Amino acid sequence: GQNIDQPTEMTATEGAIVQINCTYQTSGFNGLFWYQQHAGEAPTFLSYNVLDGLEEKGRFSSFLSRSKGYSYLLLKELQMKDSASYLCAVREARTNDYKLSFGAGTTVTVRA
Amino acid sequence: DAGVIQSPRHEVTEMGQEVTLRCKPISGHDYLFWYRQTMMRGLELLIYFNNNVPIDDSGMPEDRFSAKMPNASFSTLKIQPSEPRDSAVYFCASSFRTSGFSSYNEQFFGPGTRLTVL
Numbered sequence: 001g002q003n004i005d006q007p008t009e010m011t012a013t014e015g016a017i018v019q020i021n022c023t024y025q026t027s028g029f030n031g032l033f034w035y036q037q038h039a040g041e042a043p044t045f046l047s048y049n050v051l052d053g054l055e056e057k058g059r060f061s062s063f064l065s066r067s068k069g070y071s072y073l074l075l076k077e078l079q080m081k082d083s084a085s086y087l088c089a090v091r092e093a094r095t096n097d098y099k100l101s102f103g104a105g106t107t108v109t110v111r112a
Numbered sequence: 113d114a115g116v117i118q119s120p121r122h123e124v125t126e127m128g129q130e131v132t133l134r135c136k137p138i139s140g141h142d143y144l145f146w147y148r149q150t151m152m153r154g155l156e157l158l159i160y161f162n163n164n165v166p167i168d169d170s171g172m173p174e175d176r177f178s179a180k181m182p183n184a185s186f187s188t189l190k191i192q193p194s195e196p197r198d199s200a201v202y203f204c205a206s207s208f209r210t211s212g213f214s215s216y217n218e219q220f221f222g223p224g225t226r227l228t229v230l
Contacts, residue, residue: 033218041223042203042221042222042224043155043203043221044221045219087155098143098160098162098207098209098217099145099157099160099168100157100219101157102154102155103154104154105155
């Protein structure tokens, strides 16, 4: 099974940078995902890491350290529309297993 | 593509009634997932299918819940009888399998069904 921890809430100012940490414990590892979920809407895919290192995609970057069971999502040049919940999800390393276990989510509030 | 389609978007029912939630995955996707989201428990996987076959239903809370996928373009999640603690947002998601170590098989979520059981 999975044990995924991420902070409950974070607040930042428009234009600033915020880093959302995620730690996980798993019997096997086959990828870590970050999803964004605006209030009242469905989660949408942001990023995927399976190898150690940084993946950059525009204003968003995601980092993974498999040995430490640690990932972070970095949001740069924050905009008001970035106010949302950010979900960390881990996929276990089982053959033909495509299911994800989600963390509780981090609610990010961007203030003007 | 229209994305994952779910119906109804909102459902209000009374305790003891049967509830049926519907999902149409993205055409060509061979995996379908049913999730439940609440403030207390977050996003939980209930069951998932591959090529219309249930693969893992370990997340289904109890016998009151059942799910079917009669064909590649349709799935249902049924609760009978419903209870107030079943109130939640139920999401359906789909993905397709790609080969390769770095393939990530992103899951696409539908808009969800907000269920309220009185």
